[in-house]
Amino acid sequence: MESKAVIEALSALAQETRLAVFRMLVRCEPDGMAAGDLAKTVGVPANTMSVHLNVLSRAGLVSSTRHSRSIVYRADLDRFRALMTFMLKDCCGGRSEICAPLIADLVPCCPPKETVDG
Structure with missing residues (x-):
């Protein structure tokens, strides 16, 4: 990702309503949410x-699809x-004690379910 795109994405998220909307759309994945429902919520x-x-x-953080008379928005994960990879790339300069706590905090709250074969 180029610096200009990162700045545009961070700028888009640097507003309370847009940040709330983006976080809501992340929670609604993979179905997304209609624009009208987002506005009401x-x-x-x-x-x-x-x-x-x-x-x-415009920042590339959401995409939209028309469904009948409504437009459904989804977070572009x-x-x-x-964006997050760009921000963390070489975050510690080779000193794992700096980034290890940060990486540990990024472990998802809902790890993927293990599949059981046959």
Whole structure:
């Protein structure tokens, strides 16, 4: 990821409503959420939500799909992963005692379920 794209993504998230919307969309994966439902849940007018979603979309953090008369938004987890990877790349300069606690905090709260073969 290039620095310009990182700055745009971080700028998009540096606003309270957009950050809340993005976090909500992450929780709604993989189904996403309709723009109208997002506006109601966050408590902002639909036109204001539209502006916020456009900012997040331009930053590549969300994508949208039209379903009948509504537009469903989803968090772009690949783009977010690239953003976080960029931020943490060589975070410790080879000194694992610096980044080990940070990496430990990033362990997901819901680890993947192990599959049992036959």
